[in-house]
Amino acid sequence: MAESQALLRVQHLVKRFGALAATDDASFEVARGEVHALIGPNGAGKTTLIHQISGALAPDAGQIVFDGQDLTRQPMARRVQAGLVRSYQITSIFKRFSVLDNLALALQARRPGRPSWWRSALRDEAVYAQAQALLARIGLASQADRVAGSLAHGEQRQLEVGLALAAQPRLLLLDEPMAGMGPDESERMVALLHSLKAEGLTLLLVEHDMDAVFRLADRISTLVFGRVIASDTPQAIREHPEVRKAYLGEDEELEAAL
Numbered sequence: 001m002a003e004s005q006a007l008l009r010v011q012h013l014v015k016r017f018g019a020l021a022a023t024d025d026a027s028f029e030v031a032r033g034e035v036h037a038l039i040g041p042n043g044a045g046k047t048t049l050i051h052q053i054s055g056a057l058a059p060d061a062g063q064i065v066f067d068g069q070d071l072t073r074q075p076m077a078r079r080v081q082a083g084l085v086r087s088y089q090i091t092s093i094f095k096r097f098s099v100l101d102n103l104a105l106a107l108q109a110r111r112p113g114r115p116s117w118w119r120s121a122l123r124d125e126a127v128y129a130q131a132q133a134l135l136a137r138i139g140l141a142s143q144a145d146r147v148a149g150s151l152a153h154g155e156q157r158q159l160e161v162g163l164a165l166a167a168q169p170r171l172l173l174l175d176e177p178m179a180g181m182g183p184d185e186s187e188r189m190v191a192l193l194h195s196l197k198a199e200g201l202t203l204l205l206v207e208h209d210m211d212a213v214f215r216l217a218d219r220i221s222t223l224v225f226g227r228v229i230a231s232d233t234p235q236a237i238r239e240h241p242e243v244r245k246a247y248l249g250e251d252e253e254l255e256a257a258l
């Protein structure tokens, strides 16, 4: 991949837990505007890798370069500022607040220099106009006044994506966005991610739902024992002998999908 095309470059990353190298000289690149999926058998090191990219975990060696900037040792907030944003788990939602208020608060939190940001967010019409637009973008326009905690699981995950979008990411990291979803909820999430891709947003996702991965991804990196053994198009990954071998007897659903 040409240098200018790569928005994220992970180079020779290493993370050890005692004797175990959970990330073992892992390298891969995410191109601008692509949906890139990270797959691998259970325990391959996907979550550990995503934690290092988002800044939750410090690597022992290697580099994380985002848009030409070395962010390897930068704190999470600095990465978010640069446009590298992770969609968090449900804990980031204020469950007693409405869906619209949640988005307004997330938008307001992005504005610097407001000590009582949550008070001003709840009064600020401009913020609410932006929140309404974001609500439509994530497909929850009809749920604006619902208390966030009463949303269905799939809708809460959509809202989490909205909270991450409030930070205006250039690359959105998603850790198992379809986890625990039924077929209809997964379908809505796939549609949402497709629409974000159509807007030109770059996505990096870890996902076990192989049907969704193969429908969404432009390229797929496969992690085995902390190493990226292949980074290629879905078709090439499907046919890759080492990838097939890595999944043999490991994950029947995935093996069947391949």
Ligand SMILES: Nc1ncnc2c1ncn2[C@@H]1O[C@H](COP(=O)(O)OP(=O)(O)OP(=O)(O)O)[C@@H](O)[C@H]1O
Pocket (backbone or CB within 6 Å): 017, 020, 022, 040, 041, 042, 043, 044, 045, 046, 047, 048, 049
């Ligand atoms: N904090 C930790 N301390 C010790 N070992 C850890 C820690 N976090 C992860 N590991 C180990 O590192 C390896 C990779 O784990 P990780 O959760 O990154 O894999 P994964 O590919 O995300 O797995 P899964 O698909 O099951 O979620 C596993 O062997 C795991 O037990």
